Amino acid sequence: MKFKRVTLVTINRLAKFIVSLSLFIAIAFAVQQGFFEHIADSNWVAKFVKEQGKQAVVVLMAMGAAYAALGAPRQLLAFAFGFAFGAVEGALLALVATELGCILSFYAAKWLFRSSLQRKFNKSLMKFERLVKDNTTLKVLMIRLLPIGSNLFTNVAAGATTVPAQGFFLGSFIGYIPQTLIFAYAGAGIGLSEHEKILISIALFIVSSVIGSLLYRSQFRRKVQEL
Structure with a gap:
């Protein structure tokens, strides 16, 4: 029985090593081929869509998810997709790709790197866990809306702790x-009418006021900055 347990542990470690190595090789290959430069290049994305048609969507979504999973600026992705697909479709595709990237980095941290991350960054991870474990959706939404912190750190920290996945993904998606x-509308070059700008400004003011009140009442901003 003991031998069987040791064997299972060894197989598990070997599997993690193989998957991790494969992941690093794939990332190195993607960087060497310039994939991540291309996915943020509006002209390249538009040309690729024109040449490949609807088949390009699957490839671009995979590239976009990998791009977002590595913590690259999601704003550039939204801009490029807006330029290539138009505002609405580009925003939707960029949003899905970004969320997929969030899920990828979350589970990579949980399944492959959790032990090593906890050994090296235990103090920061425990702070993050205490911060967002309760009311996860709302708190993660706040983090995504705040102009502070790292998208990659947030994904990895959540994956390496016991933060509920469902609430984390929902808060991230909305945020x-x-x-x-x-950025998708900016990439598409669509200008808004004055009436639309006023409505958006009012909506943003209301949302910002509510979130700001919640943030400062709970001292949430200070706690996030201390991570």
């Missing part, structure tokens, strides 16, 4: 929407 829409 990604505002900037994704803004």
Whole structure:
């Protein structure tokens, strides 16, 4: 029985090593081939879509998810997709790709790197866990909306702790929407009418006021900055 347990542990470690090595090789290959430069290049994305048609969507979504999973600026992704696909479709595709990237980095941290991350960054991870474990969706939404912190750190920290996955993904998805829409529309070159600008300004003011009140009442901003 003891031998069987040791064998299972060894197989598990070997499997993690093989998957991790494969992941690093794939990332190195993607960097060497310039994939991540291409996915943030509006002209390249538009040309690729024109040449490949609808088949390009699957490839670009995979590239976009990998790009977002590594913590690259999701705003550039939204801009490039907005330029290539138009504002609405580009925003939707960029939002899905960004969320997929969030899920990838979350589970990579949970399944492959959790032990090593906890050994090296235990103090910061425990702070993060205490911060967002309760009311996860709302708190993660706040983090995504705040102009502070690292997208990659947030994903990895959540994966390396016991933060609920469902609440984390939902809060992230909703929190990604505002900037994704803004940059996709900017990429598409669509101007808004004065009436639309006023409505958006009012909506943003209300949302900002509510979130700001919640943030400062709970001293959430200070706690996030201390991570």
